[in-house]
Amino acid sequence: MVVSCNDSFEGFADMLEGYDCPALLVSLDYQILAINQSYTAQFGEVFLHNRPHCFEISHGASVPCDQVGESCPLLTSLHSGRKERALHVHQTPHGQVHVDVQIVPIHNLQGQLRFFVELLRAIPVANTMSNAQALVGSSHAFNHMLEQIVRVSHSDASVLLLGESGTGKELVAHTIHKSSSRANHSLVTLECAGLTDSLFESELFGHVKGAFTGANSNRTGLVELAHEGTLFLDEIGDVPLSMQVKLLRLIETGSFRAVGCSTIKHTNFRLICATHKNIEQMVKAGEFRQDLYYRINVFPIYLPPLRERVDDLHLLIKTLLQRIDQQKEYHLTDEALNALKRYTFPGNIRELSNILNRAVILTDTNLIEQHTIEKCIHINQRPNWPIATDFAQSNAMTIDGNWVDLKTAQARYLSNLMNFYHHDKEHVAKVAGISLRSLYRKLNGLTAKIE
Ligand SMILES: Nc1ncnc2c1ncn2[C@@H]1O[C@H](COP(=O)(O)OP(=O)(O)OP(=O)(O)O)[C@@H](O)[C@H]1O
DSSP, rough: OOSSOOOOHHHHHHHHHTTSEEEEEETSSSBBEEEHHHHHHHHOOOOOOOBBBBBHHHHHHSOOGGGGGGOOOHHHHHOSSEEEEEEEEEEETTTTEEEEEEEEEETTTSSEEEEEEEEEETTEEESSOOSSSEOOOOOOHHHHHHHHHHHHSSOOOOOOEETTTTSSHHHHHHHHHHTTTTTSSSSSEEETTTTOOOHHHHHEEEETTSSSSSSSOOEHHHOHHHTSEEEEEETTTSOHHHHHHHHHHHHHHHHEOTTOOOOEEEEEEEEEEEEEEOOHHHHHSHHHHHOHHHHSSSSSEEEEGGGGGGGGHHHHHHHHHHHHHSSOOOOEEEHHHHHHHOOOTTTHHHHHHHHHHHHHHHHHSEOOHHHHHHHHTTTTTTTTTOOOHHHTTTSSSTTTTTEOOOHHHHHHHHHHHHEEEEEEOOOOOOHHTSSSHHHHHHHTTTHHHHH
């Protein structure tokens, strides 16, 4: 922005009122010169007579953000001379809040940089306080992920969520949808793991009555239900190769045909995919189509495992305990917290949630102690299980020398695991590398074969 002025800032105080979000006028040496009413309403009163620095107000710091390991968009803008953005955690009268910070440099007619306008937009989908619905966290790794979520939410680009099981991929998919322009329409999820070709096709595209044995009525496909909204394909790495080409055509043209129907229909959705697998490796191994990979991988977001965001542990524990019991306030002793800090959480946040659930069941008061946490962590490690090979050999994958089909193999595999782990579904899901939700779905679908 270029202004015709004598480099005094008085006129800017009024101009800030033109912004529909909290805005500040900041000097080149970080002093706050003016704020608008929206700022006062959201972030509280600031006394400007002694020219406080922006970092003092937003972070309670005595030095600029870049000197304490955070990115400083003001400094970046100073160097680039352009608008810059960053995600910050700001102090407010209501606690810490994630804020999308945009810096607009203001030049005079001679092209000299004079001031910055700083625009602040709170991010309601994230929280640094314990919150039942939002993504919580404030670690460096979490903030980096959140910054990408916020950026991509404003666009319609396809997103690929990459991360280990239990890192929050589904929650992030919901967050992106809720913050996008499609939020008033549906988010439709398809769990791709364990679907046969025909099931995948009829789930996704729908079918007409009589299309195949058992198709007793017309069924609307998920792509049609996702029209104007978002389609979330969970475990995209498990889509059968033969179906990948159909998915590619759908993504490229937005058109599809229900199974057994010749009419071509059109749909318009935003695509979000997720996987815990290394898809790049799968492409190299010929297990995933390269053209499809490029289509879904427009904007990848990596979800860090919990062990890479230990700083969030305390906050996550508080949030998860609140979700478990909204009436009773549970706390952990320092030793119990330290026991969790030492653990590596292969099942990530879902596993943390399971451990806390167990701890609440085993605790008589509202104080959870170290020995309870340790017991809950080690519940998974049962020393007296038989050796896997002894058990699996008795459940052959062939009948009379012929290989069984995939569905039967899967049913036998799950049956094996269920018996082997004494029907501990949580553990079975972990060993099978799928979510508990997927396991329930598969067990329901395969009941006849398993029993
Ligand atoms: N940052 C977070 N803040 C609060 N809760 C979270 C966060 N991340 C994950 N969770 C919670 O952890 C659990 C697991 O998350 P989610 O199901 O989204 O993981 P996932 O990566 O999709 O797992 P899977 O790949 O096994 O399906 C959920 O209960 C979710 O609400």
